Amino acid sequence: MTNSENIQNLKPLEEYAQFHKALAEPVRLRILGLLSIEESLCVCEFMDVLDLSQSTVSRHLAYLKNQGIVVSWREGTWMHYAVDKNHPAFDVLQTSLSFLSELEQSKEDRSGLKGFESITKQCHPKT
Amino acid sequence: MTNSENIQNLKPLEEYAQFHKALAEPVRLRILGLLSIEESLCVCEFMDVLDLSQSTVSRHLAYLKNQGIVVSWREGTWMHYAVDKNHPAFDVLQTSLSFLSELEQSKEDRSGLKGFESITKQCHPKT
DNA sequence: ATAGTATATCCGCATTAACAGATATAAGCA
DNA sequence: TGCTTATATCTGTTAATGCGGATATACTAT
Known part of the structure; x- marks a missing residue:
């Protein structure tokens, strides 16, 4: 048996x-x-920071949820997402995200998020 | 500027x-x-343990080398490969491999490697 | 019940990647 | 030099995957 x-x-x-x-x-x-x-975070926050379409962001979030990497819950019409600490490989994920946090693009994204929050706490209308 | x-x-x-x-x-x-x-290890050791063709193993090794995850060197006709400790994300790789080592498939592969060594220290001829 | 808003899913298109067999290349030996 | 062995690369095929626009679904307010 091989x-x-x-x-x-x-x-x-x-x-x-x-x-x-x-x-x-x-x-x-x-x-x-x-x-x-x-x-x-909600989908439109990702849309703004990442400069991607709603369907693209939604699909990637679904992908991560399907892999058990994030969890999501709905509050009214708004979906919320968070990293799932119960993933079997969470240690690997944590180490990976630590390395990621040192990349300039990641810092830039986070700056964009702060800028977003300072403008409004709610999602802005689609245009 | 986005x-x-x-x-x-x-x-x-x-x-x-x-x-x-x-x-x-x-x-x-x-x-x-x-x-x-x-x-x-050399290519034919991988071939035997993984039950894959020589070209498939060679290409995957090339892929890993291209990503700077392994280094290789030639001794006569034999190529040798090793994990590259100088990779920027080596910590992530190490954590990932620790998790991997707990998987049954990985243990099974290593058993197959030991069995290989006990038979011969040289690559067996292709048949 | 209907309209507005947020999110999920489908669709068509384009790109990427894994596979093994065939073949090319490199090194060692007689 | 030619043969053997080990490894690298090419090829055609198949399958997987990311993209945005369009559309479907879910929730809330009127």
Whole structure:
């Protein structure tokens, strides 16, 4: 029996690969960079800071939620997202986000978030 | 000026995303799992343990080398590979490999490596 | 019930990436 | 020099994935 015949052992490995795949996109890294300093954010905050369409942001957030990296909850019409501390590989995620926080782009994003908050606490209308 | 207009800041972020992309494939994770316990291995050892073709193993090793995650050197006809401790995100890699080492598949791969060594110290001929 | 706002999902398009076989290249030995 | 062995690269195929616009769904206010 070859080493890879035990399909049962492959599944956790593939899930772990998917975990890294979730972090393998600049957009999702930037989202996580923002979520690591803010308890919760809504989709339009991401839209503004990242300069991306609503559907793009929504899909990436769904991706991260599907991988169990973020949790979400709805308050009225607003969705809130936060990093999930119960993820099996949370230590890896934490180390990854520490490294991410030192990147200039991540600092720039966070500055953009602060600027956002100073203008309004609510989402601005779409234009 | 929007937050993402500073292309100079995006490059390190994209490189970091590529780093995670290198870890986002089960085959490459298994390769790194083996390299984290063996100083150096050659292509046919990977072929045997992973049950993959020579070209597939060679390409994945090239991918990891391109990302600066492994280093390689040639001794005669044999190539040797090792994890690169000088990678900027080595801490992240180390944490990732620690988590990986707890997965059953990784343990199984390492057992397969030991079995390989006990049979022969040299690569067996292709059949 | 309807309109407004926020979010989720679908669609078509374009790009990326993994696979093994075939082939090219490099090093060592007779 | 030619053969053997090890490794790198190319090729065609298949599958996966990101994008924004359009549209569907959910919640709130009137």
